[in-house]
Amino acid sequence: MIRLFSSLERDLGIDMGSVNTHVYVQGRGVVLSEPSVVATDTKQEFIVAVGADAERLLLRTPDMLEELRPLKDGFIVDYRVMLTMLRHFMHKASRLVSRARVIMAVPCGITDVEKRAMTDAIIQAGAREAYLIETPVASALGCKLPVFEAQGNMVVDIGGGTTDIGVLSLGGKVVASSARIGGNDLNEAILQYIKECFAVMVAEETIEAIKLELGTAKMPEEEAELTFTGRDMSNGLTKRIMVRKTEVYQVLQDPLKRMADEVKRVMEVTPPELLADIMEHGVLLTGAVADMDGLADYFSHELGVPVWVPQQPGFTVAVGLGKASQEFERMDRFIIASKNRKGRA
Numbered sequence: 001m002i003r004l005f006s007s008l009e010r011d012l013g014i015d016m017g018s019v020n021t022h023v024y025v026q027g028r029g030v031v032l033s034e035p036s037v038v039a040t041d042t043k044q045e046f047i048v049a050v051g052a053d054a055e056r057l058l059l060r061t062p063d064m065l066e067e068l069r070p071l072k073d074g075f076i077v078d079y080r081v082m083l084t085m086l087r088h089f090m091h092k093a094s095r096l097v098s099r100a101r102v103i104m105a106v107p108c109g110i111t112d113v114e115k116r117a118m119t120d121a122i123i124q125a126g127a128r129e130a131y132l133i134e135t136p137v138a139s140a141l142g143c144k145l146p147v148f149e150a151q152g153n154m155v156v157d158i159g160g161g162t163t164d165i166g167v168l169s170l171g172g173k174v175v176a177s178s179a180r181i182g183g184n185d186l187n188e189a190i191l192q193y194i195k196e197c198f199a200v201m202v203a204e205e206t207i208e209a210i211k212l213e214l215g216t217a218k219m220p221e222e223e224a225e226l227t228f229t230g231r232d233m234s235n236g237l238t239k240r241i242m243v244r245k246t247e248v249y250q251v252l253q254d255p256l257k258r259m260a261d262e263v264k265r266v267m268e269v270t271p272p273e274l275l276a277d278i279m280e281h282g283v284l285l286t287g288a289v290a291d292m293d294g295l296a297d298y299f300s301h302e303l304g305v306p307v308w309v310p311q312q313p314g315f316t317v318a319v320g321l322g323k324a325s326q327e328f329e330r331m332d333r334f335i336i337a338s339k340n341r342k343g344r345a
């Protein structure tokens with residue numbers, strides 16, 4: 001039997017972050033969520049695996065492979081590897097790539113060169129048309145904020161490498177900013193603390209586990225702890241260490257404060273009438289980091305406005321890209337770059 005594809009399934013929304021990539025297919029939802037990682041041979045000549053497969057291989061045979069992350073802090077650091085990863089994800093998510101209209105979310109304020117590289121990559125990966133919108137726009141659409149109305153909407157998206165902040169109204173961006181701080185900086189703060197306090201080296205996965213298990217933005221009411229193994233920096237032997245939730249809470253205060261300061265800076269330059277709307281309706285907090293215990297209350301306290309986090313905040317951007325393709329006719333002012341196979345649109 002011949003399967004007829006819905007014309008809807010042509011539209012792809014791609015949220016390609018420095019840590020994770022999500023692909024939304026119109027009519028099917030988020031069909032792919034994988035780490036933004038590529039495994040190569042040790043000479044970096046051949047790509048061995050991409051995404052979840054690469055992560056699995058890198059965990060099992062780390063000495064035989066090289067781990068490459070083609071995006072850093074939301075920006076392309078290796079075009080060739082990024083293109084291979086993008087092509088892989090697009091073709092895994094859809095059988096209609098050659099007819100696809102792709103909408104991709106990018107950090108606020110990327111340069112013209114970066115926009116050009118990203119739209120070129122989407123077309124080179126096989127799509128028919130490529131459009132870029134900024135991450136906070138996709139987040140807002142994903143949570144059905146009234147961005148086309150005369151109301152101020154504020155969105156903060158905290159990913160692995162970037163915090164993207166946007167104030168949106170009347171189908172356009174009023175203020176936006178992208179700061180190179182995110183979940184990776186929380187890991188870095190924990191790593192430094194463990195090195196300084198216990199003089200041990202620990203694996204990245206251990207740091208991530210400490211953050212996910214003990215990470216909190218509010219003073220813990222009950223103590224919790226995690227025991228793990230590290231390598232003693234003085235003699236190279238393995239050493240058991242225990243870290244407490246209250247310690248992790250203290251360590252995370254500095255990077256969290258830096259994130260909140262970035263949001264404050266944007267609020268300071270937001271027109272007062274839009275700020276009044278934001279005070280009334282609150283700030284939307286998305287990105288996977290928004291799942292951290294107590295983060296909404298922390299930001300609310302620091303900023304003096306209500307802050308809310310949707311269900312599964314790490315998927316909001318991808319869902320919003322799906323909304324963007326449904327609302328395509330109204331997206332004019334939100335589209336910051338586009339290209340089709342004949343050239344730039």
Ligand SMILES: Nc1ncnc2c1ncn2[C@@H]1O[C@H](COP(=O)(O)OP(=O)(O)OP(=O)(O)O)[C@@H](O)[C@H]1O
Binds near residue numbers: 159182212289292
């Ligand atoms: N419950 C949680 N608490 C704290 N951090 C979390 C939690 N869940 C995921 N994270 C962190 O979220 C980050 C990944 O977020 P996300 O997938 O939104 O980033 P990304 O879109 O790939 O990055 P970017 O947008 O900066 O390029 C990682 O640093 C991860 O450790």
